[in-house]
Amino acid sequence: GAVVSQHPSRVICKSGTSVKIECRSLDFQATTMFWYRQFPKQSLMLMATSNEGSKATYEQGVEKDKFLINHASLTLSTLTVTSAHPEDSSFYICSARDSGGFQETQYFGPGTRLLVL
């Protein structure tokens, strides 16, 4: 149980284009999902908290208009990187909190590697 999927697993795009990443909880409902960014040999940095049916909460320093988050259902959250630039290249990981389980743990997706040329 507690499986989280992400799609795509890897994406290469040109500078200036937008990229959408999907995060799905496969066997549980998640009213709250999280988006992280991880640089090589560094820890996970929380970008935003995605709440089903309401606006996402962004961490300080994260541009809301740059990283659009939508959490339209209890099993799906999307992150759209708008007008991507090479500095946006990173490993993006989502996680989900099981609404019916132990509230303090998060289950992570496999990550999406974004490369902006």
Place this chain on the structure above:
Amino acid sequence: QKEVEQDPGPLSVPEGAIVSLNCTYSNSAFQYFMWYRQYSRKGPELLMYTYSSGNKEDGRFTAQVDKSSKYISLFIRDSQPSDSATYLCAMKLTGGGNKLTFGTGTQLKVEL
């Protein structure tokens, strides 16, 4: 000073060894403590979680929390090459919303 400190390693041990991984933290309000394992180019996988101080054992893994010293540990017994990964500690405040604070991770390599 970072809120959570973790030696990045790499830590190299022979197969069968007991591995000790540690994190220290500065915020005494942290109450929930977790260990995640992350293989290269994959998302983190939850290994252990504990609340407040004490020990918790699951198979070859034992998590310890010493709140008085602000120190947490993960022990791996009979280590296997498949344990080679990066181990991240994470912690959370009670009533602190959803935010997990992570260590930088320790890279572990178990050699044959």
